[in-house]
Amino acid sequence: MPLWYRACLTRRRTVIDILRLLRLMRPWAGWILLGVFVSVLTLLANVTLMAMSGWFIASMALAGLAGVSMNYFTPAAVIRAMAITRTVGRYVERLVTHEATLRLVAHLRRWFYDRLEPLAPSGLQSERSGDLFSRIGADISVLENFYLRTLVPSLVALITLPLFVLFNARYSPVLAFGMACLYGMSGLILPLALRYFGKTASQQLVLQQAHIRTDLVEGLQGMREMLVYGRDCDFRHALQEQSQDLSNSQKHLANLQAASQSTITLAANCAIFLVLLTIVPQIEAGLLSGPSLPMLGLFVLASFEAILPLPLAVQSLIAAQMAARRLFAIADKPPLVVETSDALEQLASPSCPKLQLDAVTLRYPEQEKPAFSNLSLTLLAGKSVAIVGPSGSGKSSMINALTGFWPIEKGQILLDGVPHNQMTGEPLRAYFAVAPQHPHIFNSTVRGNLLLANESASDEDLYRVCAHVELSDLIASMPKGLDTFVGEAGETLSGGQIKRLALARALVSPAPILILDEPGEGLDPRMERRILENIVMGEKGRSIILITHRKAGLNLVQAVHTLSAE
Numbered sequence: 001m002p003l004w005y006r007a008c009l010t011r012r013r014t015v016i017d018i019l020r021l022l023r024l025m026r027p028w029a030g031w032i033l034l035g036v037f038v039s040v041l042t043l044l045a046n047v048t049l050m051a052m053s054g055w056f057i058a059s060m061a062l063a064g065l066a067g068v069s070m071n072y073f074t075p076a077a078v079i080r081a082m083a084i085t086r087t088v089g090r091y092v093e094r095l096v097t098h099e100a101t102l103r104l105v106a107h108l109r110r111w112f113y114d115r116l117e118p119l120a121p122s123g124l125q126s127e128r129s130g131d132l133f134s135r136i137g138a139d140i141s142v143l144e145n146f147y148l149r150t151l152v153p154s155l156v157a158l159i160t161l162p163l164f165v166l167f168n169a170r171y172s173p174v175l176a177f178g179m180a181c182l183y184g185m186s187g188l189i190l191p192l193a194l195r196y197f198g199k200t201a202s203q204q205l206v207l208q209q210a211h212i213r214t215d216l217v218e219g220l221q222g223m224r225e226m227l228v229y230g231r232d233c234d235f236r237h238a239l240q241e242q243s244q245d246l247s248n249s250q251k252h253l254a255n256l257q258a259a260s261q262s263t264i265t266l267a268a269n270c271a272i273f274l275v276l277l278t279i280v281p282q283i284e285a286g287l288l289s290g291p292s293l294p295m296l297g298l299f300v301l302a303s304f305e306a307i308l309p310l311p312l313a314v315q316s317l318i319a320a321q322m323a324a325r326r327l328f329a330i331a332d333k334p335p336l337v338v339e340t341s342d343a344l345e346q347l348a349s350p351s352c353p354k355l356q357l358d359a360v361t362l363r364y365p366e367q368e369k370p371a372f373s374n375l376s377l378t379l380l381a382g383k384s385v386a387i388v389g390p391s392g393s394g395k396s397s398m399i400n401a402l403t404g405f406w407p408i409e410k411g412q413i414l415l416d417g418v419p420h421n422q423m424t425g426e427p428l429r430a431y432f433a434v435a436p437q438h439p440h441i442f443n444s445t446v447r448g449n450l451l452l453a454n455e456s457a458s459d460e461d462l463y464r465v466c467a468h469v470e471l472s473d474l475i476a477s478m479p480k481g482l483d484t485f486v487g488e489a490g491e492t493l494s495g496g497q498i499k500r501l502a503l504a505r506a507l508v509s510p511a512p513i514l515i516l517d518e519p520g521e522g523l524d525p526r527m528e529r530r531i532l533e534n535i536v537m538g539e540k541g542r543s544i545i546l547i548t549h550r551k552a553g554l555n556l557v558q559a560v561h562t563l564s565a566e
């Protein structure tokens with residue numbers, strides 16, 4: 001692909017990303033415009049204050065020297081009004097722009113989470129959780145800079161600079177032209193040069209920060225393994241190298257910022273010279289009064305306040321584009337399981353259905369062999385079945401197919417004769433309560449973890465299900481009973497206790513079909529048997545799918561279905 005064509009495509013993509021970003025901000029357009037309006041007002045008040053003060057002081061001095069009196073009430077009142085406007089304006093500006101930013105960030109986080117949810121878990125399998133965390137946290141925070149540091153200063157400069165040039169033109173067209181050139185150089189050419197020299201570093205900064213966060217999350221999760229196998233040094237070195245790269249990018253950008261700030265200061269000083277060159281001859285010729293000189297000098301100096309934030313605006317724009325691109329890459333992913341409109345019709349507590357699997361095949365992406373194929377079975381309402389088979393035969397994958405987390409390749413699944421792909425999403429999942437093979441326990445209390453499955457469950461319900469899974473003694477021994485915190489991922493519990501807590505959570509759910517994936521893992525055979533008996537005997541009226549490769553419980557169910565390895 002020719003270079004020029006690639007450059008055009010990149011530019012087009014940049015424009016599309018920015019337009020899309022602006023569209024996302026549309027609900028907050030009122031706040032954004034209010035922020036710009038107050039910023040413009042504050043800047044104009046400041047510039048007027050400076051110019052007026054210069055004029056006033058010089059006029060008073062000249063009047064004193066000449067021994068004539070002058071009306072100082074009006075200019076003093078204007079100066080006071082401008083000073084008050086500037087002070088109040090700065091306060092209101094912070095208030096409005098930060099309010100807009102906070103609303104914007106909250107809106108963007110919700111928007112991104114809404115896009116993320118339909119993708120989970122199948123569409124997010126290839127993503128690292130640390131990276132997703134980085135996108136939803138840091139990348140969205142980078143976008144807040146797009147409004148505060150890019151949008152507001154750019155619009156303020158766009159509105160005020162032409163006004164400043166027009167004001168200069170009243171005194172001297174040459175001055176106006178010179179100022180337009182200085183504004184153009186420091187407000188447009190300098191930021192463009194900054195974009196050219198800082199683009200790679202700005203983009204890398206976003207990626208480097210994301211990589212560090214992602215690796216840190218993984219490193220913290222796997223800290224125990226790394227310590228056991230003595231790999232913590234490697235991790236430290238990798239982190240150190242990444243931090244070094246990050247600080248190199250930051251240093252490069254800081255150098256560019258410093259250079260651009262100095263250039264703007266130089267341009268402001270050139271502006272003073274320009275005022276001297278163009279205004280002094282007019283004063284000498286008697287065309288302008290003496291106080292015009294300090295007035296215009298201070299005016300042009302103060303007007304550079306509109307230019308000062310522009311170099312940073314460019315850096316923030318590049319970072320925002322990069323962050324937006326990373327967010328859009330996830331948000332635009334099509335979900336593997338497409339929800340139909342019927343999915344909105346959710347039954348609060350569906351009755352126990354007849355479940356049929358008709359020659360169902362499930363294949364994971366990029367897998368040559370299907371996880372399971374041509375699986376047919378019928379489970380009548382309130383009955384139980386065990387799914388057995390060797391490791392890797394697709395027993396757990398069956399849960400993915402039933403709950404609609406992964407699309408099936410062939411066949412169909414029927415609930416009371418209704419194809420389950422007609423009710424993907426929440427209505428479908430309302431039929432199933434799953435105790436997975438590797439359950440996730442939240443960093444909450446025992447109660448919090450149980451109520452996840454049924455928030456209206458009473459204490460009596462909770463104690464009943466805990467008794468079924470033999471957790472009553474443990475809960476009685478806990479300092480706060482059901483209200484005891486179990487730590488992150490249930491770290492204060494043993495593997496078997498975690499398994500039983502997950503079983504209790506499935507039992508407390510009102511869903512009519514219970515799926516127990518390897519419920520005996522981590523339990524001694526006698527306890528496993530007792531718990532399975534409790535569940536099968538105690539859950540009359542619910543269908544049970546017992547996924548296992550062990551013998552315990554097989555005599556308790558009404559049918560056994562064997563999956564064979566492909």
Ligand SMILES: Nc1ncnc2c1ncn2[C@@H]1O[C@H](COP(=O)(O)OP(=O)(O)OP(=O)(O)O)[C@@H](O)[C@H]1O
Pocket residue numbers: 125364365367370371372389390391392393394395396397398437549
């Ligand atoms: N998310 C996934 N993406 C890709 N392949 C997967 C995924 N989950 C499982 N597999 C593959 O699908 C096959 C079936 O896996 P599954 O976990 O369903 O087997 P299983 O019978 O439950 O095994 P086990 O008894 O060891 O738990 C395996 O070959 C596995 O590698």
